Amino acid sequence: MAQGSLVPLFILLAVVTVLGGVGYITWSIVQEVTRNTRTKMEKKNVVWSRDGMKVGVKELKDEDYKDRSQSVLVNMWNHTSFPAYKSRLWNMTGSANQGSEADKNKW
Template identity: 40%
Template structure:
């Protein structure tokens, strides 16, 4: 009996042949589901960013980004600059020193 031919094993069942394929499809379906939801999230975020940046006069184009510049009148610009210079002058303390010297 030890030298006899081994009995042929039973052929694999259909379930054991199809199970790895089903597991592979399930994993691929899960990955596709996650990738689809990531795509939806990125599209939604991109739309919101484009809308908010559009409100601030920043537009994304194929060539890059275009920024709209707010028009400022020359007189307004000079007034704002002069007000900062006057504030800096007043905070430097030069007026106090000059007033004290005049009193003497």
């Protein structure tokens, strides 16, 4: 009679062990995803707190700021054209004999 009452106990222990294993695997996966998400969000200066999501301003060093602004100005300068511009120092059109007599007498 005692052996018959032990079978349900072993089945209960097996079910609890399987459910515990599945629960532990699920918990470890959730913790890993949370950790990876937190590190990716911190790289983008977004932090989750009890108050909600906080977005920080990315720190930019003064030298990096100057480099970026200078590169923008240089790119703008390089991609512009001045159709009505005539240089007084040299001929930008390529032909040496162009120009009126009044332009030659200015110098």
